[in-house]
Amino acid sequence: MLPLSVRRRSVCAAAAGVVLAASTLFIAPGAQAAPMPIDTPIFCPPNIAQIGVPFVPSSGVYDEDGGSYTVSITGALPAGLALVERTGLSPKITGTPTRLGSSTFIISLLDQYAQTKQKTCFLDVVPAGSNIERIGAVDRYAEAVDIAYANLAPGADPVIYLASGENFADALSASALASQHGGSVLLTTRDTLPSSTEEYIMRRSPSHVVVVGSDNTISESVVAQLRATSGGSTITRIGGVDRYETSRMLIDDAKFGAKASSELFVATGTKFPDALSASPAAATLSAPVLLVNGTASALSADEKALLIARGVKSATVFGGEDTLSAGLKNDLAATVGAAARIDGVDRYAVSAHTVAKYFPAPVAPSDTVYLATGANFPDALAGGALAGAKHAPILLVSKSCMTAEVATEITRLKPHHLVLLGGPNTLDATLGTLPLCS
Template identity: 40%
Template sequence: MHLRSFHHGAIAAAVLTVAALLPATSASATPTLDAPVCPQAEALQGLAIAPTPALAEPDYNAVVEISAGALPAGVLLEGDRATNTPYVFRGTPSVTGSFTFTVKRIFEDATPLTTSCTMTVGTPGDVSRIEGLDRYDQAVTVSKASFASSDIVYVASGEKYSDALSAASVAGLRKAPLLLSRSTTITTSTSAELLRLNPKHVVIVGGTASVAEIVVDALKAVVPEGVKFTRIGGADRFEVSRALIRHADLGVSSASGVVVATGSNFSDALAASPAAVLAQAPVLLVNGSASALTAEEAALLAHLGARSVHIAGGPASVSPALETFLAKSFTVTRSNGTDRYEAAVALNKAAFTSPTGKIYLASGTAFADALSAGPVAGRDGSPIYLVKNGCVPNSVLQEIVRLKPTSIIVLGGTATLSASVEALKSC
């Protein structure tokens, strides 16, 4: 499906200001000598630029230099012909402004080629952190920061990620918060938050092994009489996902597109939830190693009226065989990357095609602190990017440059994402 619905092929790209001065050559002249390449046209102060080769093809006989103007302070053109070190733009801009410069490629036996470039350096958005004492308090903190009240509240296990992932897109589509519970006890802060939200309906996601009836009884004792409680469970995580989406009152009545993600790990579905909500689509958890949809999954897609499917994650997450099966009945697209971080970048590039006011940074290795943010990010039209414990992948930094958020929110405490992430240190 087209992300945004899903706006396939509408990925925004920075436009370089380039004026290449090429000498006239005959049609038979070989080899073709290309002008040097500009670095990225837009950057943010304090964020490392994407390392960019100054030549489209390596040429160890040429020298590349800045012949006029100047790069922003902190950005360098590095390389050395004498040591066969390729010329690369790299570094971190330390100043703001618009910088015009000329890149020259010098040959031993040919006329130099030049390219005029401009790099505009802006100011990054404010970085803040949402953290709780634990994953349950984290969900409460996210809810408090985002909801004054809510008619519906979803409650899922904080010990296992699958039910909460199933709930994230549905809660986002319903513009409702997601709170987390232990299997047999509920925290005081969660009980207090449920009371504050003043819901008319509380949805327990998962079976009694995930959220026991004793927990439901404790929650009923907190809220006023008359609040309705509904449990949506299933024999396994896949059945829970289907049942929640299909529920007549608390799920999704129809959707032209569906996002499919593996239920075997959390990263693809976590990043996919906000993008799916933006496209008014639910996230369906499937057995990613399967070669076909189950009869129940096929029936659900038919019930929704789905015409397109977007696969979140690469072939190791959702098999090529399943993609081939889906393509027989639906328009199928896939977001993929070399790892979970790059897969999330690819998905968000396709889904979020214009600047957003806010983005979220979540751990790519620990699910707990980010689970409850999915519905909020989806409701607000904000992406979630996966980052490492001690740094932010450069591809994510370039997404920050592209989307120009005024607010960057780090999810979780420093044990999950260190102060280096808050400082937007590049990996």
């Protein structure tokens, strides 16, 4: 443990009383007000440092609004870095890294009431001149929060789409729309709002929170937590009897749905891999992603009605015929006039082919390519809103290597920033050298 005491102005409750909304809570004479839990956010330093290059994060390890904390580090920082005190400010982790490698450590805050708060952080030291970066957190819920912070615009968030972190379907439709509305995708469990998600919403006070899915996917207890957390945010649930109706309802919503577009992307609602790169590609055309039953031989009447009402003239389906049937693609073409398929031998090939079609080199204006694991869905779906907002692609990779097709796309795009979505347990920092899978 590396303790460091940092004194800031106190946030003790008033002895005489606490005003809450329009009423007053009186504390009996001599009684002690219960200490408030630590609500100050902890900030991990940037996930990537370069050997021999001074590492100077722009912010300290916690928000500098209030509190009096002892800050400590559990676990080893990379060689050459240390927690450094700053008079009257939050301390920083800074220095010059001297050794390559990956470190995991915990930042802890201790207040005057012996209450604690912790956050797990990752930091990779890579060769000087590397273009690799990382947005990584301890779990999928905290990861989505860190991605949302990377997507921040000045002022409050206009909208947050809250989707299940336990199932991919609703987040897939939401990811494409979030970038259209300048928002982010956060994840939740069915019955409890994760602390990282709750803290973000409390701190950012978004204008709107859209709960994506029925109460079978996100329960009313989570909505109740949202109402208690989000301050003045309006909370809207958009959910149907199944993932397919939810997708249609979300696209068709007048306020939070898809903007006008003659293009439509179509993905199966039963398998996630082939559509993981679709959201940022859809953003290039302001197109929504519609989920369908890929095993069906034709569109449903409700799906056809949506396409006709939106004036869709062209559709693109993702994945092979084992993912989305030939009959369904043919019915799409008959309904809207044209339908194309993006396919490949595996999820990585579909990802590379998607990027090849929708992202000509160079990747302007963001000059960034995002990498996500192809083994699971949360990082790519939360990252889809960020990538869409930055007009940048997402490519799928394995933990420590990539296919030749993916490496070819990265080389073609010549990004200045190659951003890993996920911690070191998910993606290795050595991916910056474009290692090929054997």
